[in-house]
Amino acid sequence: MLPLYLDNAATSFPKPASVCDAVDRWMRTGFGAHGRTAGSASDSSQRIVEQTRVRVADLLGISSPDRVAFTFNCTDSLNLVLRGFLRPGHRVITTTLEHNSVLRPLRQLQQEMELDVAYVDFDPSSGEIDVDDLRTALRHKESHLVVMTHASNVLGTVQPIATASREAHEAGALILLDAAQTAGHQPLKMQELNVDFLATAGHKGMLGPTGTGILAVRSELESRLRPARCGGTGTQSERPDQPDTMPELFESGNMNMPGLCGLHAATAWLQERGITEIARQITSQTTELRNELRTIPEIDCYPADLRQDTSGIVSFNVRGTDCREVATILDQAFGIVCRAGLHCAPLVHQTLGTLAAGGTVRLSPGPFTTAEDIRQTVEAVRQIAAAF
Structure with a gap:
């Protein structure tokens, strides 16, 4: 029981039964590495990965499937942006609602480089960030990145992200959204929220297996991100450098095909259920x-x-x-x-x-x-x- x-x-x-079945089916009958094995095996894995990108983009209101990269989890996605975007001397604004998947990378980066991190507190009685406090922090000093959770993993309170995005952009900063607690649980449209980077897990509200994550990057911003991991991508192998296009910029090494097969089935289930x-x-x-x-x-x-x-x-x-x-x-x-x-x-x-x-x-x-x-x-x- x-x-x-x-x-x-x-x-x-x-998990939905279809997710378990998809993982089991791939583990028993799937073969070949995505982008690497010749013939029908590669075609099958390619189809699954690209269909999953399309479904994720549809479910999360992302402008185009090619803006979606698959990672290992939400923590991985957040680290890829934090380590890829931030430079010595940059100022980051975040909040006291954040998970250690944001707090610890920022702490580590502070120790590695000259990085200014400012924290906007939340109202403990309501669990909400006051956008006026964010605006004040943005105007206090030139800032480069705002990092915010969409919903607190302790309180569940949903934050005013669209307004925060507007304030960040007006101040010349970009915004990274941690959507671990809303993707799949709540209607979420990246374009409507107007965030620059969206990170989330594939195994929480998205109902996929563990070991799956999602990173969405607004068009043309990949040029401002250094790859945190480099290696084989199955494409552009003649290049000595990591591909600088989405999604290959973030997808080095063999992909987690059992996990992505499960996420493929999960996204279909979410589309059907709504x-x-x-x-x-x-x-x-x-x-x-x-x-x-x-x-x-x-x-x-x-x-x-x-x-x-x-x-x-x-x-x-x-x-x-x-x-x-x-x-x-x-x-x-x-x-x-x-x-x-x-x-x-x-x-x-x-x-x-x-x-x-x-x-x-x-x-x-x-x-x-x-x-x-x-x-x-x-x-x-x-x-x-x-x-x-």
């Missing part, structure tokens, strides 16, 4: 979950003054109890899988004041979560809170 799974913010589960419908379901279940938990006197939900629908995340604590103990009880006594801790976002908890509790318990429904799952989870938390 499968557990009651509420950790879709970490990775989606279960991201708008998925978002409606997840928003409804998340709202119910949060509202029910708030009726329990011993529970603190974050943020306290939520003003919007979230991307499908509920963070809470049982007052006076370490969040990891609560998660362990949910798992061992009730068969509910969730996550507890800092969620790789320490600055969020520093602002929330939840470091002493070890962070928060995070519940994140997905496309296969049922109304009964929500009911059982609320009842389990109610029993745990009463016991403490």
Whole structure:
């Protein structure tokens, strides 16, 4: 019997059956390396990869499929831009909502080069960035890049990215969007948000296997990125340098064909089901979950003054109890899988004041979560809170 799974913010589960079948089929009958093997095997892998690019571009509102490069995960995509774009003396503006996939690369780059990093804080009561604060930071000093999460992986709050993009561009900066918590979960159009770089995972809301990531680059901006990895691409092999065109600039070495076969199937499933419908379901279940938990006197939900629908995340604590103990009880006594801790976002908890509790318990429904799952989870938390 499968557990009651509420950790879709970490990775989606279960996957659509078609995704599992596609991975299994490739592992059993697929052969040949993408762009390298002659004949029908290469044609098959080429078709799968290019169809997946087309579907990703359609689902995420990317201008053209050739603007999509496949990576290993969202962290990889973010690093490719941060390491490829930033130079000594550059100034970066980011936020205290960010994941360590942004914070740690910036920290490392600060140690390697003269890099100025400014942090815009969020309102702990609402979980939102104030665009006025971003505007002030942009006007304070010449800035080159703004790096923002689309939705917090702790709070689920969706940030005003279109407005942030406008402010960044007016100040002469580019913007890199971490869409790990929205791609596949919420309607997302890169062109409408007007971001320059979009990074996301293939295994979360996009429902593909782990080891798959997506990086989209606005037209002509690849010329401003140094390749962070170089090697064989199966094309332009006569060149001594890495190809400077998309997507080959970022796709060195053999591609993860089992993973991309799974993502190929996942994108077809998403197109058929519809991201708008998925978002409606997840928003409804998340709202119910949060509202029910708030009726329990011993529970603190974050943020306290939520003003919007979230991307499908509920963070809470049982007052006076370490969040990891609560998660362990949910798992061992009730068969509910969730996550507890800092969620790789320490600055969020520093602002929330939840470091002493070890962070928060995070519940994140997905496309296969049922109304009964929500009911059982609320009842389990109610029993745990009463016991403490």
